[in-house]
C-alpha cells in the first residue's frame with residue numbers, strides 16, 4: 001500500500017545484499033512510496049549479482065562503493081546526484097562487517113587488525129558518508145540520514161563481539177555529526193536499533209537462532225521483522241519526522257524496556 005510518503009524524494013540506499021537484507025526491504029518500500037534512488041554496495045557484493053534484481057524492480061542504478069573509501073563515496077554522491085537530477089533527500093547506511101566474528105575469534109582475544117577493520121566498515125563509514133555529503137552539500141535541507149544499530153551498543157551481549165564497539169561508535173557518530181549537520185544544513189541523522197533479524201550479517205553471529213528466539217519471547221510484540229523495520233525507516237525519510245534528529249530509536253517490539261516476560265519466567269519455574 002502506498003501513501004506516496006516519499007514522492008519526489010531522491011536518495012541513496014546502501015547494504016542490499018540479497019532479499020533477506022534489511023536494506024532490500026527498505027528499497028522495495030521506498031520505491032513503493034514514490035522515491036527515486038541509487039543502490040550501492042561494496043564491489044565484492046556486486047559480484048554475487050543479486051542486487052541487479054532489486055535494481056530492475058526499483059528502477060534504480062547501481063553504483064559500487066566500498067564504504068571505507070572516501071574517494072569511492074565521493075563518486076557515489078556525485079553520480080547519484082547526476083543520475084537522480086539534484087540533491088538528495090535521504091541516505092540509508094545499512095553496513096556492518098566483523099572479520100573477528102566471521103573467523104570465530106573470541107572477544108577476549110581479538111585480532112586488532114580485524115577489530116580496526118570492523119570499526120572502519122561498520123561505524124567510521126557513516127562519518128565518511130556524512131562528511132563527503134556535507135562537503136559536497138549533497139543533501140537538501142530537512143534531508144534524513146538513517147543508520148542501523150543494535151542494542152549491544154549499550155549493554156553487554158557476549159556473542160556480539162567487536163560489533164558492540166562498532167555500534168557504540170556508530171550511535172555516537174549519529175549524535176555528534178547530527179549536531180553539526182543539523183546546525184549547518186538542517187539535515188537529520190538517526191539510528192534505528194533493530195531486533196535480531198535473519199539476514200546474512202545477523203545469522204553470521206554465533207548462537208544467533210537461540211538468541212533470536214529469546215528476544216522474541218521477551219518482547220511483548222515479538223521481534224520486529226525486516227519489513228516492519230523498512231516501514232519505520234520510511235517514516236524517518238519522510239517529512240512527518242522533520243524534527244527528529246540525533247536519536248537512537250528502538251525498533252524491537254518493546255524488548256529494550258522489558259525486564260522479563262512470563263514466557264521467559266516459565267522456563268525457570270520449578271512448578
Ligand SMILES: NC(=O)c1ccc[n+]([C@@H]2O[C@H](COP(=O)([O-])OP(=O)(O)OC[C@H]3O[C@@H](n4cnc5c(N)ncnc54)[C@H](O)[C@@H]3O)[C@@H](O)[C@H]2O)c1
Pocket residue numbers: 014015016017018020021022023041042045065066067068093094095096097121148149150193194195196197198199200201202203
Ligand atoms: N540482522 C540483524 O540481526 C541486525 C540487527 C540490528 C542491526 N543490524 C544492522 O543492519 C545493517 C544491515 O545488515 P543486515 O542484517 O541487513 O545484513 P546484510 O548482510 O544483508 O547487510 C550488510 C551489508 O553490509 C555490506 N557491506 C559490508 N562491507 C561493506 C563495505 N566495505 N562497503 C559497503 N558495504 C559493505 C554488505 O555487502 C551487506 O550488503 C547492519 O548495520 C547490521 O549491523 C542487523
